Amino acid sequence: MTLSVAGDIGKGTYSLSVDFSIEPGEVVGIVGRNGAGKTTLIETIAGIVPMVAGSVALNGTDWDNAPRNVWMTPEERRCAVVFQDLRLFPHMTAIQNVAFGLRARGMSKGEANILAAQKLQVVGAEHLADRRASVLSGGEAQRVALARAIATDPAVLLLDEPLSAIDAASKEPLREVVATVLRQFTGIALLVSHDPTDVATLATRTITLGG
Numbered sequence: 001m002t003l004s005v006a007g008d009i010g011k012g013t014y015s016l017s018v019d020f021s022i023e024p025g026e027v028v029g030i031v032g033r034n035g036a037g038k039t040t041l042i043e044t045i046a047g048i049v050p051m052v053a054g055s056v057a058l059n060g061t062d063w064d065n066a067p068r069n070v071w072m073t074p075e076e077r078r079c080a081v082v083f084q085d086l087r088l089f090p091h092m093t094a095i096q097n098v099a100f101g102l103r104a105r106g107m108s109k110g111e112a113n114i115l116a117a118q119k120l121q122v123v124g125a126e127h128l129a130d131r132r133a134s135v136l137s138g139g140e141a142q143r144v145a146l147a148r149a150i151a152t153d154p155a156v157l158l159l160d161e162p163l164s165a166i167d168a169a170s171k172e173p174l175r176e177v178v179a180t181v182l183r184q185f186t187g188i189a190l191l192v193s194h195d196p197t198d199v200a201t202l203a204t205r206t207i208t209l210g211g
Contacts, residue, residue, distance in 0.1 A: 002059055006019045006055060035210075038192045058156065080156070094144045101148065159190065
């Protein structure tokens with residue numbers, strides 16, 4: 001299984017040429033100056049932003065290929081994202097947030113809650129299961145977002161600045177949680193970070209955007 005991205009990515013008037021492949025077990029750190037296109041790359045792989053030109057493919061199956069008129073929606077891609085702003089449903093509890101994607105895929109409520117509870121335990125957040133997302137701290141919410149991302153068993157895991165909004169006291173414990181998740185993850189992972197420590201600790205190799 002290989003993730004391949006080749007062509008031009010961009011938003012508005014900005015575009016950037018990329019060409020790389022990633023194998024299972026790799027954690028690729030995406031680095032570059034502000035505005036280099038790091039988040040745009042994550043959004044392109046996830047299907048939120050289309051390729052300007054070129055293709056995104058997993059194991060030879062196109063997710064995005066304009067010349068071939070191929071486009072998979074984000075829901076059709078075996079991909080999960082932890083966004084900078086997390087995007088948890090504030091009115092739902094932690095376990096409901098984690099179970100949401102499972103329920104959307106047709107899993108029963110009971111089965112989804114059992115699996116969601118297991119994933120919350122993986123990230124050390126089982127005690128938060130019944131708390132609404134709106135009352136969680138930044139570090140707590142990040143743990144829930146990680147649990148939600150891995151719950152659907154994605155082939156590709158995308159982490160966009162997962163530690164950027166965390167206070168200093170919480171950052172190191174949370175970095176260890178992210179490291180644990182990535183060690184256990186058997187698919188393909190990309191990590192965007194402006195922090196050299198995050199990249200050095202969590203990534204197996206790096207790709208620099210924008211020179």
